[in-house]
Amino acid sequence: MQFKLEHRDPASKARAGEMITDHGSIRTPIFMPVGTVASVKGVHQKELREEIDPDIILGNTYHLYLRPGMDILRKAGGLHAFMGWDRNLLTDSGGYQVYSLSGNRKIREEGVKFKSHIDGSAHMFTPEYVMEIQRIIGADIIMAFDECTPYPCDYQYAQRSMHLTHRWLDRCMVHLETLPFPYGYSQTFFPIVQGSTFKDLRKQSAEYIAGVGAEGNAIGGLSVGEPAEEMYAMTEVVCDILPEDKPRYLMGVGTPINLLENIALGIDMFDCVMPTRNGRNGMLFTAHGTINIKNKKWESDFSPIDADGPTFVDREYTKAYLRHLFVANEYLGKQIATIHNLGFYLWLVREARSHILAGDFASWKNRMVKQMDNRL
Amino acid sequence: MQFKLEHRDPASKARAGEMITDHGSIRTPIFMPVGTVASVKGVHQKELREEIDPDIILGNTYHLYLRPGMDILRKAGGLHAFMGWDRNLLTDSGGYQVYSLSGNRKIREEGVKFKSHIDGSAHMFTPEYVMEIQRIIGADIIMAFDECTPYPCDYQYAQRSMHLTHRWLDRCMVHLETLPFPYGYSQTFFPIVQGSTFKDLRKQSAEYIAGVGAEGNAIGGLSVGEPAEEMYAMTEVVCDILPEDKPRYLMGVGTPINLLENIALGIDMFDCVMPTRNGRNGMLFTAHGTINIKNKKWESDFSPIDADGPTFVDREYTKAYLRHLFVANEYLGKQIATIHNLGFYLWLVREARSHILAGDFASWKNRMVKQMDNRL
Ligand SMILES: [Zn+2]
Ligand SMILES: [Zn+2]
Numbered sequence: 001m002q003f004k005l006e007h008r009d010p011a012s013k014a015r016a017g018e019m020i021t022d023h024g025s026i027r028t029p030i031f032m033p034v035g036t037v038a039s040v041k042g043v044h045q046k047e048l049r050e051e052i053d054p055d056i057i058l059g060n061t062y063h064l065y066l067r068p069g070m071d072i073l074r075k076a077g078g079l080h081a082f083m084g085w086d087r088n089l090l091t092d093s094g095g096y097q098v099y100s101l102s103g104n105r106k107i108r109e110e111g112v113k114f115k116s117h118i119d120g121s122a123h124m125f126t127p128e129y130v131m132e133i134q135r136i137i138g139a140d141i142i143m144a145f146d147e148c149t150p151y152p153c154d155y156q157y158a159q160r161s162m163h164l165t166h167r168w169l170d171r172c173m174v175h176l177e178t179l180p181f182p183y184g185y186s187q188t189f190f191p192i193v194q195g196s197t198f199k200d201l202r203k204q205s206a207e208y209i210a211g212v213g214a215e216g217n218a219i220g221g222l223s224v225g226e227p228a229e230e231m232y233a234m235t236e237v238v239c240d241i242l243p244e245d246k247p248r249y250l251m252g253v254g255t256p257i258n259l260l261e262n263i264a265l266g267i268d269m270f271d272c273v274m275p276t277r278n279g280r281n282g283m284l285f286t287a288h289g290t291i292n293i294k295n296k297k298w299e300s301d302f303s304p305i306d307a308d309g310p311t312f313v314d315r316e317y318t319k320a321y322l323r324h325l326f327v328a329n330e331y332l333g334k335q336i337a338t339i340h341n342l343g344f345y346l347w348l349v350r351e352a353r354s355h356i357l358a359g360d361f362a363s364w365k366n367r368m369v370k371q372m373d374n375r376l
Numbered sequence: 377m378q379f380k381l382e383h384r385d386p387a388s389k390a391r392a393g394e395m396i397t398d399h400g401s402i403r404t405p406i407f408m409p410v411g412t413v414a415s416v417k418g419v420h421q422k423e424l425r426e427e428i429d430p431d432i433i434l435g436n437t438y439h440l441y442l443r444p445g446m447d448i449l450r451k452a453g454g455l456h457a458f459m460g461w462d463r464n465l466l467t468d469s470g471g472y473q474v475y476s477l478s479g480n481r482k483i484r485e486e487g488v489k490f491k492s493h494i495d496g497s498a499h500m501f502t503p504e505y506v507m508e509i510q511r512i513i514g515a516d517i518i519m520a521f522d523e524c525t526p527y528p529c530d531y532q533y534a535q536r537s538m539h540l541t542h543r544w545l546d547r548c549m550v551h552l553e554t555l556p557f558p559y560g561y562s563q564t565f566f567p568i569v570q571g572s573t574f575k576d577l578r579k580q581s582a583e584y585i586a587g588v589g590a591e592g593n594a595i596g597g598l599s600v601g602e603p604a605e606e607m608y609a610m611t612e613v614v615c616d617i618l619p620e621d622k623p624r625y626l627m628g629v630g631t632p633i634n635l636l637e638n639i640a641l642g643i644d645m646f647d648c649v650m651p652t653r654n655g656r657n658g659m660l661f662t663a664h665g666t667i668n669i670k671n672k673k674w675e676s677d678f679s680p681i682d683a684d685g686p687t688f689v690d691r692e693y694t695k696a697y698l699r700h701l702f703v704a705n706e707y708l709g710k711q712i713a714t715i716h717n718l719g720f721y722l723w724l725v726r727e728a729r730s731h732i733l734a735g736d737f738a739s740w741k742n743r744m745v746k747q748m749d750n751r752l
Contacts, residue, residue, distance in 0.1 A: 038697070038700060038701075038706075039701055039704075039706045041706065041707060041708065042707050042708060042711070043708070044689075044711065044712075045692065046688055046692065063704075067700065067703060068675075068696075068700040068703070068704075072675060072696065075678075076676075076678055076696065082694075082696070082700075083697060084692055084693060084694075084697065299444075299448060300448055300451050300452075302451075302452055302457075312420075312422055313420075316421065316422065316460055317460060318458075318460075320444075320448065320458070321414070321458060321459060324413075324443065324444040324458075325415055327443060327444070328413045328415075328443045330413060330414075331417060331418050331707055332415045332416075332417065332419070334707075335711070336420075
């Protein structure tokens with residue numbers, strides 16, 4: 001992978017860049033739609049390509065490992081071929097999902113034993129095994145196996161967990177050396193900074209992660225319930241330590257406002273289920289604030305969903321029609337809201353990029369943050 | 377509405393024609409996808425237009441009356457505007473849906489009292505009221521309010537019910553004279569032949585319906601559980617009586633084979649939930665037979681869903697991927713199967729039409745019926 005830093009904003013730490021992998025270009029800052037189990041819920045790949053147009057989407061290792069499973073993914077020639085997506089893919093390591101199974105997993109030095117949420121079957125993820133799984137899934141960017149701590153988390157636990165994540169990182173990297181690329185294109189490995197909401201741990205972890213010299217670096221364990229200010233504080237501490245010439249990925253973040261604030265702190269990559277999950281619940285993000293489309297106030301509003309929106313759903317459907325679909329529990333409503341929200345998120349990061357390139361990101365960001373902080 | 381009979385098949389009673397309404401042309405034979413509550417479940421209007429391409433779709437009066445309701449539909453300017461569909465629309469009369477509410481409705485001379493399946497609220501449909509409702513919904517073709525008898529049905533009940541349907545028809549027609557078109561385009565009214573599976577009743581009803589001189593005629597009360605042979609026998613009896621120069625609509629039918637057999641008997645129009653509902657359950661119709669995509673045999677079949685299929689889903693997705701989506705309970709699977717099935721149904725009626733125009737429908741039909749009668 002190559003990463004080229006194209007421009008820095010003069011009034012913030014925001015950066016515009018471009019990553020180039022064997023599956024093409026990823027212009028940063030970028031938001032990656034989440035395609036958990038080889039599908040961005042309710043969205044055709046054609047709509048992703050033609051309407052939402054992300055350079056990269058994300059798959060979840062835990063879910064893909066369970067279904068369709070390694071055998072089918074290997075036979076398919078990897079996830080790109082299996083799902084018919086020839087742009088970039090990133091897979092997480094399963095760490096976050098396994099951590100979310102709270103009652104059904106045990107964390108040990110060796111790895112994590114867990115029970116499938118589908119059939120209760122017993123499995124074990126080790127750093128080595130997760131690297132093998134991610135080789136078979138075949139994403140362009142693959143992630144270290146880490147422990148994601150909950151919020152709040154006591155200092156002792158956060159510290160112990162961070163060192164475990166560091167030891168697991170070493171094992172991931174040693175094992176990856178032994179694993180050839182199975183499909184004729186290369187994969188790029190990102191380690192993950194942990195340390196909960198403790199500045200000294202975040203510093204220590206960022207230094208450790210910076211020290212391994214990876215081609216890109218990630219920040220995990222945020223957006224797990226902490227106040228936004230704490231998240232920004234951690235991002236700032238970590239970004240000041242991670243190398244400037246490598247992309248920085250803030251995992252699992254966040255609202256449109258979170259994206260812009262973290263871009264201002266030097267983050268290049270994001271993923272989050274918020275635009276898709278909240279969309280399925282009838283929440284729309286727009287440049288002028290959020291809409292709860294189930295609200296009675298939209299009942300007879302025959303204006304387009306988002307007259308300035310980038311996707312066909314924004315212009316072809318009205319608010320009244322979309323509200324009706326939600327009230328009548330028609331799945332088309334979820335499809336429309338998901339496409340709208342993802343289209344908006346991608347529009348937002350592209351706008352951020354062009355303002356960074358134009359040199360006026362900071363003032364644009366402040367205006368947008370204000371304007372998006374409304375309920376319509 | 378104009379109807380032009382373009383060609384008759386020399387070896388069967390199949391016909392090719394064209395209806396022209398204020399919303400454009402409907403080439404027959406035609407299959408109308410069902411958009412129950414102002415949405416063909418899981419399918420964007422854009423996909424309907426660009427991929428499935430029907431000249432007309434159907435809405436259900438009962439469902440639309442309950443949600444979004446008359447007030448919103450009137451304010452929207454009718455269903456075309458509300459849902460963003462500028463081709464033809466047909467609405468049923470609610471008779472079939474109300475009849476399906478078995479425990480929750482009472483049929484009297486005046487009309488039908490029923491309770492909403494949504495909130496249990498009490499409502500009453502009379503022939504007059506249903507005409508008013510269909511004026512407000514504003515479909516291009518609207519249907520008489522009838523009673524749809526169950527199968528099996530005893531002779532006495534079928535006979536009494538048929539005469540009730542005839543009396544209601546008279547009331548519909550008298551009342552329609554008093555109701556102007558609300559949206560600047562006209563609507564065409566179709567009466568409905570009933571009579572259960574009794575030839576003499578079907579004859580009597582067909583004569584009554586033919587006698588009212590409507591611009592098109594429908595056959596109801598079939599495809600409610602009777603063997604296909606009984607359905608075909610009734611269609612034949614009725615088609616021999618209904619005027620040749622008016623379109624004939626067989627309501628609620630059916631499988632791809634049912635369509636071809638009934639086209640051979642002189643039917644021009646069909647609607648059915650089968651391609652959409654069965655699609656959502658993982659059943660695919662193809663020219664070579666049906667596929668249960670949930671079956672393990674498709675697990676590693678990386679061939680396209682239907683290499684010769686007319687829609688993008690047929691070529692872009694593999695059987696293995698579609699099976700995975702069903703196994704993982706991802707809604708995208710239902711979306712794909714629905715588009716595939718509707719695309720196939722529309723392809724089938726268009727093929728039928730071109731074989732009628734070419735004069736070789738009967739032999740093509742026999743070959744197709746054989747070939748579609750497989751489980752793949
Ligand atoms: Zn450490
Ligand atoms: Zn009668």
